[in-house]
Amino acid sequence: MDWKGYTVIYVVLFAFATAQAVVEFAGLVDSAYWAAFALIMVLSVIKAVGVAAYYQHLRWEPRAVTYLVLGGTVAALALTGAAAYSIL
Amino acid sequence: MSQEHEHGLPPKSSVSRWFLTTNHKDIGVLYLITALFFLVFGGVLALLFRLELISSGADLLGSMGYNQAVSTHGLLMVFWFISPFAFGFANYIVPLQIGADDLAFPRLNALSYWLYLFSGILMGVSFFQGTTFAGGWTMYAPLNTPAYIPGEGLGATSVVLALIMFTAAVTLGSVNFLTTMYRMRAEGLRMRDIPIFSLSINLTVWMMLFAFAALLAALMILASDHILGTTYFQYSIDGTTMATDADNPGASLLWAHLFWFFGHPEVYIVFFPALGVMAECFQTFTGRRLVGRKWFIISMVLVALQSFVVWMHHMFLTGINLPIKTIFMATTIGISLPFDLMVFSLIYTMAKGRVRFTTPFLFSLGALILFIIGGITGVFLGAIVLDYQFRGTYWVVAHFHYVMVAGATALFGGLYYWYPKITGKMYNETLGKIQFGVYFLGFNLLYFPMFIAWETPRRVFVYPDGLQIWHSMATAGGFILGASFLIMFYNLFMSLWRGEDVGPNPWEYATSAEWAVSSPPPLENFPGVPSYATGKLEFLDDETVTERTERAPGAAAHGHAATDGGTATDGGAVTARAAATATAMEPAHETAGEEHASHASFWPFLVSLGGFIAFLGLSGVRTGSVFYLSLAAVGGVATFGSLVGMTREPFHAPEMAIAERWPFERVEKMKLGMWTFLASDIVLFGAFIGSYAFVRVAYGWTAWHHDLIPAEHVTMPGLINTYLLLTSSFLVVLAMVAAERESKRGTVAALVGTFALGVGFLINKGLEWQHLFHISTEAFPNGWGLSTNIASSTFYLTTGLHGAHVTIGLIICAYMTIRAWNGAYQGDDRAIEYFGLYWHFVDIVWLFLFPLFYIL
Numbered sequence: 001m002d003w004k005g006y007t008v009i010y011v012v013l014f015a016f017a018t019a020q021a022v023v024e025f026a027g028l029v030d031s032a033y034w035a036a037f038a039l040i041m042v043l044s045v046i047k048a049v050g051v052a053a054y055y056q057h058l059r060w061e062p063r064a065v066t067y068l069v070l071g072g073t074v075a076a077l078a079l080t081g082a083a084a085y086s087i088l
Numbered sequence: 089m090s091q092e093h094e095h096g097l098p099p100k101s102s103v104s105r106w107f108l109t110t111n112h113k114d115i116g117v118l119y120l121i122t123a124l125f126f127l128v129f130g131g132v133l134a135l136l137f138r139l140e141l142i143s144s145g146a147d148l149l150g151s152m153g154y155n156q157a158v159s160t161h162g163l164l165m166v167f168w169f170i171s172p173f174a175f176g177f178a179n180y181i182v183p184l185q186i187g188a189d190d191l192a193f194p195r196l197n198a199l200s201y202w203l204y205l206f207s208g209i210l211m212g213v214s215f216f217q218g219t220t221f222a223g224g225w226t227m228y229a230p231l232n233t234p235a236y237i238p239g240e241g242l243g244a245t246s247v248v249l250a251l252i253m254f255t256a257a258v259t260l261g262s263v264n265f266l267t268t269m270y271r272m273r274a275e276g277l278r279m280r281d282i283p284i285f286s287l288s289i290n291l292t293v294w295m296m297l298f299a300f301a302a303l304l305a306a307l308m309i310l311a312s313d314h315i316l317g318t319t320y321f322q323y324s325i326d327g328t329t330m331a332t333d334a335d336n337p338g339a340s341l342l343w344a345h346l347f348w349f350f351g352h353p354e355v356y357i358v359f360f361p362a363l364g365v366m367a368e369c370f371q372t373f374t375g376r377r378l379v380g381r382k383w384f385i386i387s388m389v390l391v392a393l394q395s396f397v398v399w400m401h402h403m404f405l406t407g408i409n410l411p412i413k414t415i416f417m418a419t420t421i422g423i424s425l426p427f428d429l430m431v432f433s434l435i436y437t438m439a440k441g442r443v444r445f446t447t448p449f450l451f452s453l454g455a456l457i458l459f460i461i462g463g464i465t466g467v468f469l470g471a472i473v474l475d476y477q478f479r480g481t482y483w484v485v486a487h488f489h490y491v492m493v494a495g496a497t498a499l500f501g502g503l504y505y506w507y508p509k510i511t512g513k514m515y516n517e518t519l520g521k522i523q524f525g526v527y528f529l530g531f532n533l534l535y536f537p538m539f540i541a542w543e544t545p546r547r548v549f550v551y552p553d554g555l556q557i558w559h560s561m562a563t564a565g566g567f568i569l570g571a572s573f574l575i576m577f578y579n580l581f582m583s584l585w586r587g588e589d590v591g592p593n594p595w596e597y598a599t600s601a602e603w604a605v606s607s608p609p610p611l612e613n614f615p616g617v618p619s620y621a622t623g624k625l626e627f628l629d630d631e632t633v634t635e636r637t638e639r640a641p642g643a644a645a646h647g648h649a650a651t652d653g654g655t656a657t658d659g660g661a662v663t664a665r666a667a668a669t670a671t672a673m674e675p676a677h678e679t680a681g682e683e684h685a686s687h688a689s690f691w692p693f694l695v696s697l698g699g700f701i702a703f704l705g706l707s708g709v710r711t712g713s714v715f716y717l718s719l720a721a722v723g724g725v726a727t728f729g730s731l732v733g734m735t736r737e738p739f740h741a742p743e744m745a746i747a748e749r750w751p752f753e754r755v756e757k758m759k760l761g762m763w764t765f766l767a768s769d770i771v772l773f774g775a776f777i778g779s780y781a782f783v784r785v786a787y788g789w790t791a792w793h794h795d796l797i798p799a800e801h802v803t804m805p806g807l808i809n810t811y812l813l814l815t816s817s818f819l820v821v822l823a824m825v826a827a828e829r830e831s832k833r834g835t836v837a838a839l840v841g842t843f844a845l846g847v848g849f850l851i852n853k854g855l856e857w858q859h860l861f862h863i864s865t866e867a868f869p870n871g872w873g874l875s876t877n878i879a880s881s882t883f884y885l886t887t888g889l890h891g892a893h894v895t896i897g898l899i900i901c902a903y904m905t906i907r908a909w910n911g912a913y914q915g916d917d918r919a920i921e922y923f924g925l926y927w928h929f930v931d932i933v934w935l936f937l938f939p940l941f942y943i944l
Contacts, residue, residue, distance in 0.1 A: 017811065020938070052932065056925050056928045062755060078397065
C-alpha cells in the first residue's frame, strides 16, 4: 500500500474516533445508554480491524496469522463473557 | 571439544560455558538440572509437612510454618519443577526431532532459562523476608492480599513477583518454540508427521501462550494490590474497616476466574509433554507405531481447545449461577472423552506390540496406570453434586496428585529414555528398575490412603483421630517415594563415569531423528541440512541446498515422512547423502564455514540478574525502606542496561535455507515471533479489560459511572490521546514507506514524529492523572487515587499498563531513530514493520480503553 492508501485509512480512523466522542457530547450516552454503548463499541471494532488489516498488513499476510490473532481474541472474549455471565 | 570447534563457546568442563551458552542442548541440560533441584526443594517441604501430619495438630512446624510449607510445595512443584522439567526435554529434543539446528531465537531461549532460575531464587529468598506466601498454591483472594497476610507480608509479595518473572520466562519460551516449530521443520516434515513428543510440546506451548497470559494479568493485578495499593482483590473500604459486600463485590470471584482460566489448561500444560514421552516410549519399547496415531493427535488437539472452556468446574462451590455450572459440568465431562481415546490407543499399542520392560517403559506404563486412576477420580469432581461433597477434601489432593505426579512419572521415564542421548552413557538398568519399584510403591502408599481418608480437610493440619492410620501410611509412603530418588540420582550420577558408551541409537526401535545423530549430538546437531523430501531422513550438503533453493525459492514439501514409530524414516537407516563440513543452515548465498550461527551471549544472564534485583527491591518498596528502594533502582538500571547491551550485541541466528513452514511460509521468523507475542499480549490486555468488565458487572454496570467516578474524569484527555496515538501509527507506516524509497530524511522525520506524539501521549496522561489525584469534591474529598475505589483502581492500572507499553515502544522508537539517522533501514523496512506491529497493537488497545474508560 502506498502513502495515499495509508492516509485514507488515517482519515477514516480519525473521523470514527471523533464520532465516538460526538456520541457522548450529543448526550446519547445519558439518554439511550445501551444504544450508545453498541454504537461506540462497533466503531471501536471497525477501527481496530482497520488498523490490523491495513497498518499491520494482516490483509496481505497468510490467513494463519489472522487466525493466530483471532485465537487470542477469542480466548480473551471467552474469559470476559463467561465470567461476567456467571454472576448475572 | 576445543573452543574453536564450538564457535566461541568454552568447553563443557568450563563453568563460564554454562553462563554463556545459548545452545538448545545446553539450555535443556540446565533446565533439567535446575528443575530436579526444585523437585528436591519442594519434596523436602512435602516430607516436612507429612511428618507434621503423622498426628493431628501443628506441633512440629507450627501453624504458619505448616501453611508456608504446603503453599510453597504446591507452587514449586507445579511451576518450578514439572513444566520446566518437561521443557528441559523439549529444549534438548524438539529441535533434533524436527531437524532444526537450534531454536529460532537462541538468546531468548537462554533468557527464558535465566528468568526461570532467578524467579526460583526469588521464591527461595522470600523465606528470609519474615514469612513466605502461606495462602495455598491457588492464592485465593482475599487471602492473597497484604491485609490478610500476617506481618509485613514482603515474602508473599516476592512470591507474586517471582511468579511474574516465571511467567515472563514461559511467554518468551512459548513464542520461541512456536516460531521454531512453524519455521524450522526439516523439508518435507508436515506438522502432522512430526514425532509425537514434539507434537505434544507444540500443543503445550499453544496452551501456554494463552493460559499464562491470563495468569500474568492476574499476577500483575495482585502485585499492584500489594505494591501500589489498588483494591482489585481487597474488601477494604477505609483503611481498617473491612466489608465483604459493598465496594468490590466481585473481588474473590475475579481471582478465581483469572486463576482457573489459567489453572485448568495448566493441568494439560503439565500433562501433555508427559503424554508425549509415554507415546514415544510405548512406540519404542513395543516396536509398534502408535495405534490410531491420527486419532491420538486429534484427541490432543481437542483437549487443548477444550481446556479453555472447563475452568469453572473449580468454582462449583462459589456464588456463580447454576446455568453456568451446568454448562461447565458438561464441558468437563466432554474433555474426558478424548482422553479415553488416548488411553485406549496406548493400551492397544502395547497389546499389538512386543513389550520390552526397560526402565523408561516401566515408568511410562506406571504413569498410564496412575493417570487412569487420577482421571476416573477426577470425573467425580466434575459432577456438581459430588463436588459439593468432595471440594476442599483430601479426595481432591489425592486426585490431582494421581494426575500431576503421573505426569512427572512419565517424565522420569523420559529422563531414562533420553539419558543415553544427552550423556552418551547408558544408565544402570537394574538400578533403574529397582527405582521404579520403590517409586511406584512409595507413590501409591503416599496417595492412595488419601482417597480413604478423604474426609480430611485440605490444607488443614487437624483431622479426625480415626484417620490417623491412613495419614501415617501416607507419611511412610512419602519417605519411600523420596528414597527412590536417591537411587535415581546415584544411578544417573555414577553412570556418567561408569556407564557404557552408547552409539547414536541404543534403543532398537527408536526412530525419531534425535537417534540418527551421535550421543550427545554435535553443537549444530546434524552433518548437513535434514530433509524428508524423499520420505526418508537425509542430510543435504550445501551444494544440494543451493540447487534446491534456486530451483524453488522458499519452497519445500515433496514427500511425506513418518518420523516416529513408522517405517519410512528409520533412524538406524539414515541416508547421509553427504556430510557437509558445517551446519549449512545459512541462507543459500552464504557458503558453509564463512558465517556460523552464534552460540554464546552473556546478556541473558545479566538481564535476568538485573530483573531479580529489581523484583527483590520491588517486594519491599511499600515499606519505604532505602535498602529495597535502592535494590529496585539498581536492578532496574541493570536490566535496562543489559537489554541495551543485548540489543547491540552482534548475534547471528540464521533462518534455514530450506524448511517446511506451513502455515506460515511467507512470514519471516522475526515477524512470526512478534505476532505470536502479540497474540499473548491480546490475552493479557483482554484479561485486564475482562477484569474491569467483571467487577463493573458485579457492582452494577450503569451505577458504576455515577457512584465511583468523579465528574472531573472527562472525555477530552482520552480523545486527545486517541488522536495522538492514531497519528503516531500513521507516521510509523509513513516511516516504512520512506525506508522503502530509501529516503533517510523521510524515515528519520517519521520516526521522530512518532516519538514526539508518543511522548505527548504520556505527558497528557500524566497531566490528567495529576489532576484526578488532587481533585477535592464532596464525593471525593481526598482526590481520586489508586486506592480510592475499585473504579479508580481499574482505570489507573489498565491505562497504566497501556502507558507502560507506550513507554517500551518509545524506547524502541528512540533506538530506531538513532539507527535510521546513521543510515539504517534504507531499502529494507522490515525492522520498522516489526516495530510497527507492536506500536499499532498498542494503538488498537487504546481504541478500546478510550470508550470503556472515558465515555461509557
